[in-house]
Amino acid sequence: MKKLIRKVRTYKKMKALIYIPIVAMLVSSVASNNAFSQTKAVQSSLPATNPFFAKSKLPFQAPNFSKIKISDFKPAMEQGMKEKLVEIEKVANNPAPATFANTLLPLEKSGQLLSRASHVFNLLTGANTSPELQKIEEEEAPKLAASNDAMYLNTKLFKRISSVYEKRDQLNLDPESKRLVEYYYEQFELAGAKLSEAEKEKLKTLNKEEASLTTKFTSQLLAATKAGAVVISDKAELAGLSEGQIASAAQNASANGMTGKWLLSLQNTTQQPLLGSMSNRKARQKVFEASVNRAEKSDANDTRTGILRLAKLRAEKASLLGFKNYAAWKLKDQMAQTPEAVAQFMAQLVPAATAKAEQESDDIQAVIDQQSGGFKLEPWDWEYYAEQVRKAKYDLDEAEVKPYLELDNVLQKGVFYAANQLYGLTFKERKDLPVYQEDVRVFDVFDKDGSQIALFYCDYFKRDNKAGGAWMSNLVEQSKLMGSKPIIYNVCNFSKPAPNQPALISFDDVTTMFHEFGHGLHGLFANAQYASLSGANTARDFVEFPSQFNEHWALDPLVFKNYAIHYKTHELMPQALVDKIKKAAEFDQGYATTEAVAAAELDLQWHTLPANTNVNDVDKFEAEALKRTQLDLAEVPPRYRSSYFLHIWSNGYAAGYYAYMWTAMLENDAYSWFKEHGGLTRENGQRFRDMILSKGNTENLNKLFLDFRGHEPDIKPLLQNRGLLPTGY
Numbered sequence: 001m002k003k004l005i006r007k008v009r010t011y012k013k014m015k016a017l018i019y020i021p022i023v024a025m026l027v028s029s030v031a032s033n034n035a036f037s038q039t040k041a042v043q044s045s046l047p048a049t050n051p052f053f054a055k056s057k058l059p060f061q062a063p064n065f066s067k068i069k070i071s072d073f074k075p076a077m078e079q080g081m082k083e084k085l086v087e088i089e090k091v092a093n094n095p096a097p098a099t100f101a102n103t104l105l106p107l108e109k110s111g112q113l114l115s116r117a118s119h120v121f122n123l124l125t126g127a128n129t130s131p132e133l134q135k136i137e138e139e140e141a142p143k144l145a146a147s148n149d150a151m152y153l154n155t156k157l158f159k160r161i162s163s164v165y166e167k168r169d170q171l172n173l174d175p176e177s178k179r180l181v182e183y184y185y186e187q188f189e190l191a192g193a194k195l196s197e198a199e200k201e202k203l204k205t206l207n208k209e210e211a212s213l214t215t216k217f218t219s220q221l222l223a224a225t226k227a228g229a230v231v232i233s234d235k236a237e238l239a240g241l242s243e244g245q246i247a248s249a250a251q252n253a254s255a256n257g258m259t260g261k262w263l264l265s266l267q268n269t270t271q272q273p274l275l276g277s278m279s280n281r282k283a284r285q286k287v288f289e290a291s292v293n294r295a296e297k298s299d300a301n302d303t304r305t306g307i308l309r310l311a312k313l314r315a316e317k318a319s320l321l322g323f324k325n326y327a328a329w330k331l332k333d334q335m336a337q338t339p340e341a342v343a344q345f346m347a348q349l350v351p352a353a354t355a356k357a358e359q360e361s362d363d364i365q366a367v368i369d370q371q372s373g374g375f376k377l378e379p380w381d382w383e384y385y386a387e388q389v390r391k392a393k394y395d396l397d398e399a400e401v402k403p404y405l406e407l408d409n410v411l412q413k414g415v416f417y418a419a420n421q422l423y424g425l426t427f428k429e430r431k432d433l434p435v436y437q438e439d440v441r442v443f444d445v446f447d448k449d450g451s452q453i454a455l456f457y458c459d460y461f462k463r464d465n466k467a468g469g470a471w472m473s474n475l476v477e478q479s480k481l482m483g484s485k486p487i488i489y490n491v492c493n494f495s496k497p498a499p500n501q502p503a504l505i506s507f508d509d510v511t512t513m514f515h516e517f518g519h520g521l522h523g524l525f526a527n528a529q530y531a532s533l534s535g536a537n538t539a540r541d542f543v544e545f546p547s548q549f550n551e552h553w554a555l556d557p558l559v560f561k562n563y564a565i566h567y568k569t570h571e572l573m574p575q576a577l578v579d580k581i582k583k584a585a586e587f588d589q590g591y592a593t594t595e596a597v598a599a600a601e602l603d604l605q606w607h608t609l610p611a612n613t614n615v616n617d618v619d620k621f622e623a624e625a626l627k628r629t630q631l632d633l634a635e636v637p638p639r640y641r642s643s644y645f646l647h648i649w650s651n652g653y654a655a656g657y658y659a660y661m662w663t664a665m666l667e668n669d670a671y672s673w674f675k676e677h678g679g680l681t682r683e684n685g686q687r688f689r690d691m692i693l694s695k696g697n698t699e700n701l702n703k704l705f706l707d708f709r710g711h712e713p714d715i716k717p718l719l720q721n722r723g724l725l726p727t728g729y
Helices: 070-092 100-109 112-127 131-152 155-166 175-191 197-227 243-255 281-292 304-320 326-333 339-347 350-370 379-394 398-404 407-423 507-524 540-555 557-563 575-586 589-607 618-628 659-676 682-693 701-709 716-721
Strands: 004-006 230-232 262-264 426-430 441-446 452-461 471-476 487-494
Touching: 070 100, 070 112, 070 131, 070 155, 100 155, 100 175, 112 131, 112 471, 112 487, 131 175, 131 197, 155 175, 175 326, 197 304, 230 281, 243 262, 281 379, 304 326, 304 589, 304 618, 326 339, 326 589, 339 589, 339 659, 350 379, 350 589, 379 575, 398 575, 407 426, 407 507, 407 540, 407 557, 407 682, 452 507, 471 507, 487 507, 507 540, 540 557, 540 575, 540 659, 540 682, 540 701, 589 618, 589 659, 659 682, 659 701, 659 716, 682 701
Parallel strands: 452 487
Antiparallel strands: 230 262, 426 441, 441 452, 471 487
């Protein structure tokens, strides 16, 4: 998810973490209970031939994609909702006094059918969707949210959980079980369990509408991004692009029924990767404007009306729940805890980031003037001329780098190799397991003692039916209670090479692979009793910590020389070129940090609106918000504009986009510990695995970091590593 913090501009782009479509969001529930009024045992209407009827018999319960049909999802999810309701009602109506064993354990075990179907459904609707899947998603989102409301707003159930919660210190529970009690109590409380019955009904109505709107936003944005692809009729407009990029654009056009043309697809970010190479200024402007206006064309894919309503109903929901704004509600269980703490944190970044960005802008304008360009720097010029500044300052040419970065080499000799050196993991590709698309690959994952601990799926190439960005999630959650080991997947959006061409990627793409696999390690090393606390099921402002931390190993000398090998000559990247990459690591960090913080501030501004505030113009609000936070640099637009900010309107990051920066603070500080203790070693890797990666949410996250690092998070390493540290700091 250019990434949520990545690039040779190492951190220019921000990656996406964990893909969370609305159907998977538990606390954002919804709707009327009418569909869930039956609490007697449910006669299963799901035929045994449905692939979700029982656990898969494939290794690690891997989904059998060869047998899964689109028509299987709706009956499986609806039957799963019915069964979960019966299980919940059984717990709520148990006449015996509430205990951990008769309340929390059955609650944790509930909904297995729904979980099996939803995990696969979430993967496909994100990575390989279709009109049929989108229709099911729109139909089921309100029902799924209603099902969650039936649990979180169940008065009897919450009373039993409260009873256990109040006695938790006297129950002799092990630390993880006690944490589970506290976790469920807080989630129920935040979901509205303490509201009156009338207030609960109002909340359900708001939740129902939110579920529908977020699902609609996803569909609109996917369609808008596809429709926004730029058609090029004159090959001269493609000047500067490589032969492979031009061939890929021609193939893309052909696949969309266009002959003799080239089609440039859009990434989900404001800036587009191709702009760094395109020498035709008018073509650059065309691509940039297509990007920033993709969802604002006053047609069926215009997202702005839905955004205005989403912001308002979220504010209303927060007020109903007793909070002054949505961010205050959303941050209650995060590391930062309050919007004020987030604002204070970002305020430390803005002056240094914008000052550096303005300096970078001056450098770029100087290049334009030296070339007698005769124009003022505009956003669509930044990538192209920044590349020239980088070449001039560091003599670094991306085209010179890419031949050494072949995707499979990066994966197996880079990403996997680093995991072996740090944690002792080994990987073996297998071809026997069915996949959902031909580009998907599957690997067995073995621990240091040779035992298999997980399966890893990766899906790296862009498709028109794939959501933008990059993410990680689970097909199966790790849980000792359920006897399940993890199945992890990574999804990215790299340009697919033309037939018979090598998959050469940028260093930005390399760090994306390391980033998403860092999330993967969080899931692979999960070692929890309970799935709810397992792996990457942590607070938003902690979950990006392992992923961003893992990016550091992309440039570690031992790792880098193992994968940076020329695809034709098989020679190692020359040390002079390696040094250029390292020296350029701080390049453009003013821009990178400013665009990221601008997006985070937009998110915070939208979600700190009081319930009684009426906003009628998305673009006007956005402009005022950027000006108010001193981030209105004309040549540095936010990484995402409001109208295509998928993270906050649909993917679970509402009031949470700051987390990428917050966790950048954590991971830079943690990496400082590694540098102080010998860098990449098995001993250090094991300590990080034991104290961070394997813990999930089984302990207080602030305490986890404090125990590992020995002090509270320090922002100085973040500023230092990005070249933003003020003089005398």
